Amino acid sequence: MKVGLMGFGRAGRSVARVLLESEETNLQWVIRRSSVLEHRSVPEFLGIRSAEPGLIYCKDEFTADHLFHEYPVDFVIDFSSETGLDYYGEPAARCGIGIVTAVSQYSPEQAATLRRLAHRTVVMHSPNITLGINFLIIAAQILKKIAPYTDIEIVEEHFKLKSEVSGTAKLIASTLDLPEESIKSIRAGGIIGVHEILFGFPYQTIRLRHESISREAFGNGILFAVKNLEGKPDGLYRMEDLLLPYFHLEEPEAEIAKIIKRPWWRRLSPNTHAPSKSPANGRMKEPRS
Numbered sequence: 062m063k064v065g066l067m068g069f070g071r072a073g074r075s076v077a078r079v080l081l082e083s084e085e086t087n088l089q090w091v092i093r094r095s096s097v098l099e100h101r102s103v104p105e106f107l108g109i110r111s112a113e114p115g116l117i118y119c120k121d122e123f124t125a126d127h128l129f130h131e132y133p134v135d136f137v138i139d140f141s142s143e144t145g146l147d148y149y150g151e152p153a154a155r156c157g158i159g160i161v162t163a164v165s166q167y168s169p170e171q172a173a174t175l176r177r178l179a180h181r182t183v184v185m186h187s188p189n190i191t192l193g194i195n196f197l198i199i200a201a202q203i204l205k206k207i208a209p210y211t212d213i214e215i216v217e218e219h220f221k222l223k224s225e226v227s228g229t230a231k232l233i234a235s236t237l238d239l240p241e242e243s244i245k246s247i248r249a250g251g252i253i254g255v256h257e258i259l260f261g262f263p264y265q266t267i268r269l270r271h272e273s274i275s276r277e278a279f280g281n282g283i284l285f286a287v288k289n290l291e292g293k294p295d296g297l298y299r300m301e302d303l304l305l306p307y308f309h310l311e312e313p314e315a316e317i318a319k320i321i322k323r324p325w326w327r328r329l330s331p332n333t334h335a336p337s338k339s340p341a342n343g344r345m346k347e348p349r350s
Contacts, residue, residue: 068141079280
């Protein structure tokens with residue numbers, strides 16, 4: 062699968078590394094605003110052995126239409142900024158190129174642009190595209206549905222120089238119908254990103270916590286996204302939409318019926334033996350495990 066990458070900051074470089082090391086993707090190019098590193102090879106820059114082109118271009122060098130015509134891709138992966146969409150959005154939709162954007166926040170106008178583009182191509186937006194965070198969000202929604210009376214607190218931790226409240230924390234708050242003002246922020250050292258949701262029950266506490274150890278986690282999320290978006294109909298997707306099918310853990314109805322008809326000791330494990338009667342009183346002995 063051919064992919065192109067928008068943005069080559071700290072997150073973009075980590076994602077590029079994962080894309081180059083994966084056998085499922087082929088990194089064709091990287092577009093960035095700066096002309097620094099222009100025409101450099103990403104594999105060479107990152108010190109990775111790869112036959113993939115992965116050349117770096119400045120977005121002022123040519124239009125997105127020219128880019129997609131000369132160097133076609135299946136997906137554009139966006140780790141740039143809110144304005145990156147202005148460069149590639151319409152041309153990508155015209156060419157039927159899928160869009161996966163991990164930009165943390167979009168203005169209402171840009172969010173409307175994403176919805177409009179989704180009428181002509183596959184579009185997915187996730188402010189935090191790590192598998193762990195999106196699993197945490199789904200688990201939190203399930204827990205709130207089970208126990209809507211609990212007290213819920215959201216805490217986010219990031220590196221000292223990050224001034225604004227985490228976009229991921231805002232997404233969590235919105236998903237759980239909590240005000241953004243309730244988010245607790247901690248800034249210290251070089252923390253990459255920690256998000257915790259605390260559920261306070263009367264007699265117990267549940268903490269759902271996700272910690273990003275390395276920005277390569279974003280790359281793993283990208284691989285999951287493009288793999289599960291491939292072949293899907295045009296539309297606007299969330300990471301949650303791709304993960305939810307994996308929550309269907311039930312066995313087919315026919316298999317469930319078979320299990321229910323079995324004696325209870327046969328439902329436990331293949332190595333569980335049937336109970337036997339005691340010669341003395343005829344009572345059932347416990348099965349040996």
